[in-house]
Every structure is written in C-alpha cells, then in structure tokens.
Amino acid sequence: MRGINTLTKNKKKHNDDFSNKGNKINFFIKKNRYYLIIMILVIGIISVVTFNIKHFSKYTNTESNISSKNKVENKSIDYKTIKPNEAGDVMVIMYHSIDNKAKHFPWHRNKKEFKEDLEYMYKNGYVLISMKEYLSNDINIPAGKTPILLTFDDGLKSCFSLIKNKEGKLVVNNDTLIGILEEFKSEHPDFGSGGVLYITENPFEYDAYYNNKTEGDYQDKFRVLTDLGYEIGNHTYHHYNMNNLNKNEIMEEIGKVNNLVYKNNNKIPTSYLAYPYGDKPKEENLKAVKNGEYKGVKYKMQSAVLAAPEPPYFTNPINKDFDPYYISRAIANSGQHMDMYWYFKYYKKHPEKKYISDGDNTVLSIPANYKKNVNSEKTKSFKTIFYDTKTYETIE
C-alpha cells in the first residue's frame, strides 16, 4: 500500500513537471529516470495483480481469456505446477457395511478401517463427488485435487440408519458408515460430498453383522440422504444374478426398487444401477436395464456399476473407452490384488494417469496424448484445452 501512495504522489509531481517543461523531455527523463523506472515497475505490478484477480474470479469469462493467447502459462490455470488431467481416471469405490471384528470378509469394513480410509483419501488429495458429477464430468473441485466416487451396496442398516436425538428429531446414526462419513465431512468441509447408496428390498432395515439402532420410515431415510447430497441407487429387489433373468424379470426387479424410491422420495426415480454380484444381464436384455416400466412407473438408468475392476478398468466418462453400463469399482479393502489401496498405490506411482482438476469447471484441461481417446460429444458443453505436457503449449 505504501508503494502505491508514493507512486500517486510521484505521478502528480511528474505530470506537473511535464506541463511546465514542455519540450525539455530528454532532460526530464535523464533527471528523473529512477522515478520513471519505479513508476513503470509499479504500474506493471498493478496490471499483473488486476489481471490475476480478474482471472481467478468465479465469474470469469474463460472463453475470451483463452482465445487470444496460445501459451498455456499465460492463463489463470497453472499447467506447469498443477499438471491437470481432466480426462484422467476416476476411481469408484465399493463399500457395503460394518463388521466390527478385526478379521472379517473383505467387503465389510470395521469402523476404524473406514475412518482410516477417509483419512487416507483426504490426505492424498481426493475429494468426494456424486454419480451425476462423475457421469457429466462437470466437477467443481479445487485445482490439483482428484475426484473419487464412493458407493455403498445392499442397503444395510450398518451403512445408514436414523436415530432420534435429545430433541426427538431424526438424525443420522453416528454408528453407521454414512454417520462416520458425515462426521468426517463436518471436520473436513473441503472433502466434498456425494455418494450412491444402492438399495434392494427393505432398505436399511437389516444387517447380519451389526445390530445398530434404527428409527424412521423410508420417507425419512430417503429425505435425509437426499438432503445430504447422496443419491439413491438401484440394486434390484431380490438381488438375483441378472444373467439368469429375462427382460420382464429384469424390469420387475429394477422396477420394484424404482417404484419404492419414487413413491417415498418425492417422485425422484432411481437412475443408477449396481448389478448384484457385479453380473451383467445377457447382451440382448441390456435394453431392459436402460429403459423400462413397472406398474405404470417408468425408469431410465443412466449408469450401471460392476463389483470389481474390469477392462478398461478405471477411466473417465468423457473417454471413448467408457461404457456407462460397465463401470469398474474397486472393493474398499487392502491387501488384495486391484482393491482400493492397490489402486491408491498405483495412482501415487502414476499420477499422470489420474484425474487432476484444473480448478475451473467450465474448462477441461487435458494432456495432448489423451486427445485421440476423448469423445468430443461429451466435451461439448466445456471449453476444452489440450496441452503439451513438456512445453505446456496448447495444441489445436
């Protein structure tokens, strides 16, 4: 601030000098060259600051900023430091429920392990997103961060339940996965939010391994989950292997869960499916997964997840190799081939393969070597920038 005041004074003085001395400009420049140099420097600094404020502003018109220059370094996105890759892999994680024993089946988690998982994700730059954000790649997270999508299968009550607080109000039971996650989020507000709970019949009523308290009806449960930013997914009514079902049976299995949610969650249908056991229906029956109807209520599934990583493994919905009805998931466990921690280690070793945000959700910043695999239909609503990872220059 002091520098700017000095500048204003000097500027005034110099302006007076100009009007008085007329054509003796050369003499003036020589005499006041140090003042002039300082002035030019200060004006330069002010310009740079103004430029940056404009560029980092939320309401920046990114398109006009980008069109004029070809050197990526000149823009608000620091490519060299952040190395964004918004066509990079996004991990989808599969949780089920709580089993508090130290040794348990790999698809359960004890509370301590779950807390450690969240701690690991947070410390390693992962930020939670929803399925909607994942599928659209419209992901609004800070520069340098990596999105991650958590999913929870089977609708067990150790995953989510409600209890009454002292005032008699229904609140999330802290003794559940969602309760622990909500507590962690309140302590780490920059951890993001989102996640899909794939339910079957009698959602959040039973649990074979964990006997926690639960209160409230379906409407209460769906409302609380939806208000907290979770999505209710469809895991079919009876959890049958879909490969053994015909089209009508598939429609009934998906439709029954869809109707339950539609009826009890403000007419919001389910849009995301998890195949029971990760088994896809026969190819000719896939149509009944995508669109169907049961007892007058229609459904339209936008995605379906598997129960393990399968080729092309983790990718990104804007890539040509992405199939929304064949989305890989890693089991939330450690010590197994291709489980969650196996992938965490993999992406630590190969950070160039994972999604890294540029911090601007109107712009997709993508390394040039990804260009051949990007589906241009999926990038239409964004300003897409491909850049050379060595020179940091944009590539047409």
Ligand SMILES: [Zn+2]
């Ligand atoms: Zn299941």
